[in-house]
Amino acid sequence: MYSENQIEIFVLISSISLAVFILLTVYFIVRLKLKDIELKKSKKQIEKHSNNLENLVEKRTSQLMEKERSYKNLYEINKGILENSPAGIIRLDKNFHVTYENPEIKRILRVAKNEDSNLMNKDIRKVAPVKNSKKVGVFDQLLCLEEIDTEFSIKSECSLTYLTIRGVPLIEEDEFAGAVILVNDITKRKKAEAELNKAFESAIKILSDTLEIRDAYTVGHQMRVSQLTAAIADEMDIPKKQKKGLVVASIIHDVGKIKVPSEILSKPGNLNDIEFSYLKEHPTVGYKLLKGVNFPWPVAKIVYQHHERLDGSGYPKGLKKDKIMLESQILAVADVVEAMSSHRPYRPSLGIEAAMHEININKGKLYSKKIVKACQNVIESGFEFQEVDEIEFEGETRVRI
Numbered sequence: 550m551y552s553e554n555q556i557e558i559f560v561l562i563s564s565i566s567l568a569v570f571i572l573l574t575v576y577f578i579v580r581l582k583l584k585d586i587e588l589k590k591s592k593k594q595i596e597k598h599s600n601n602l603e604n605l606v607e608k609r610t611s612q613l614m615e616k617e618r619s620y621k622n623l624y625e626i627n628k629g630i631l632e633n634s635p636a637g638i639i640r641l642d643k644n645f646h647v648t649y650e651n652p653e654i655k656r657i658l659r660v661a662k663n664e665d666s667n668l669m670n671k672d673i674r675k676v677a678p679v680k681n682s683k684k685v686g687v688f689d690q691l692l693c694l695e696e697i698d699t700e701f702s703i704k705s706e707c708s709l710t711y712l713t714i715r716g717v718p719l720i721e722e723d724e725f726a727g728a729v730i731l732v733n734d735i736t737k738r739k740k741a742e743a744e745l746n747k748a749f750e751s752a753i754k755i756l757s758d759t760l761e762i763r764d765a766y767t768v769g770h771q772m773r774v775s776q777l778t779a780a781i782a783d784e785m786d787i788p789k790k791q792k793k794g795l796v797v798a799s800i801i802h803d804v805g806k807i808k809v810p811s812e813i814l815s816k817p818g819n820l821n822d823i824e825f826s827y828l829k830e831h832p833t834v835g836y837k838l839l840k841g842v843n844f845p846w847p848v849a850k851i852v853y854q855h856h857e858r859l860d861g862s863g864y865p866k867g868l869k870k871d872k873i874m875l876e877s878q879i880l881a882v883a884d885v886v887e888a889m890s891s892h893r894p895y896r897p898s899l900g901i902e903a904a905m906h907e908i909n910i911n912k913g914k915l916y917s918k919k920i921v922k923a924c925q926n927v928i929e930s931g932f933e934f935q936e937v938d939e940i941e942f943e944g945e946t947r948v949r950i
């Protein structure tokens with residue numbers, strides 16, 4: 550049997566073991582509890598983050614949908630503008646190939662809706678080789694990152710269409726990346742302008758004829774002078790608009806003679822000083838008559854200076870050299886050449902040779918050397934005044950052009 554001591558030791562060891570077991574059990578229970586608390590905390594945090602994330606996704610989705618709606622809206626607006634634009638619109642890529650054309654382009658090119666305009670994916674420079682006045686391809690200017698703005702016409706079997714082209718280059722990293730081209734049909738406007746021009750030319754002609762009814766000696770003179778001024782202007786490469794003003798001024802350059810008494814206008818032979826002083830009034834009278842007309846060219850001023858001479862010996866102001874308008878200087882040369890080479894009732898024609906001799910001996914003195922040279926070239930190249938039909942004035946048949 551066990552001694553008392555042994556039993557005590559056994560009891561002590563058992564008690565200690567039990568105590569350790571209880572302590573360990575409590576420890577693990579507490580630890581488990583703590584873990585459980587942590588897990589619950591983490592779960593709450595995860596739930597919270599999950600909720601935040603959900604909210605964020607929902608917000609972002611809503612923003613994206615809003616943006617999509619707005620882009621769609623914008624797309625519809627742009628599509629509506631492009632498809633209903635009264636101007637033709639073409640988009641080019643960097644190789645000048647057409648990547649977009651709106652429906653108006655087909656209308657302008659008279660192409661049926663179900664047909665191909667023949668522009669898509671083509672090089673615009675080849676299908677529409679539009680050149681400027683210097684014979685340079687207009688679309689090539691876009692390569693220099695310059696805008697283009699020009700007019701041209703398309704001829705088909707039974708119609709002529711006038712168009713304007715405006716192009717803006719698209720630039721990416723300082724390089725040409727394509728272009729947007731606006732095309733407008735201006736045929737109606739051009740036709741209206743032509744009608745207006747016709748009416749205007751008729752009015753000018755009537756003004757010219759009115760004088761010629763009074764001045765029997767110079768019938769057709771102004772029109773023939775205008776033929777020569779036009780030829781000289783072409784020879785001198787005078788800009789188109791300036792030439793038009795010169796020609797209009799030439800047709801009516803003597804309109805101021807309307808105030809000169811008809812006895813002086815129709816007097817055969819030389820005029821005395823008093824009569825000549827009346828005649829010398831005609832550039833001033835012409836200027837006063839024409840200055841109130843809103844011409845797009847300086848017609849009144851050209852007429853005013855057409856008897857001025859380079860050395861100041863002309864009239865009415867005695868202007869010298871470059872104080873005289875170029876147009877008036879050209880008109881002066883053509884006026885003298887026509888007057889000398891045409892027949893007058895009080896003298897036969899002096900001939901074109903005499904007329905050319907007159908301007909040649911006075912070139913640099915009365916007339917510009919450059920203009921005399923241009924006139925010489927015109928005459929030598931076979932220029933002839935046109936005398937085409939005859940009309941009757943007060944029962945008298947007179948030659949006119």
Ligand SMILES: [Fe+2]
Nearest residue numbers: 802803831856
């Ligand atoms: Fe005159």
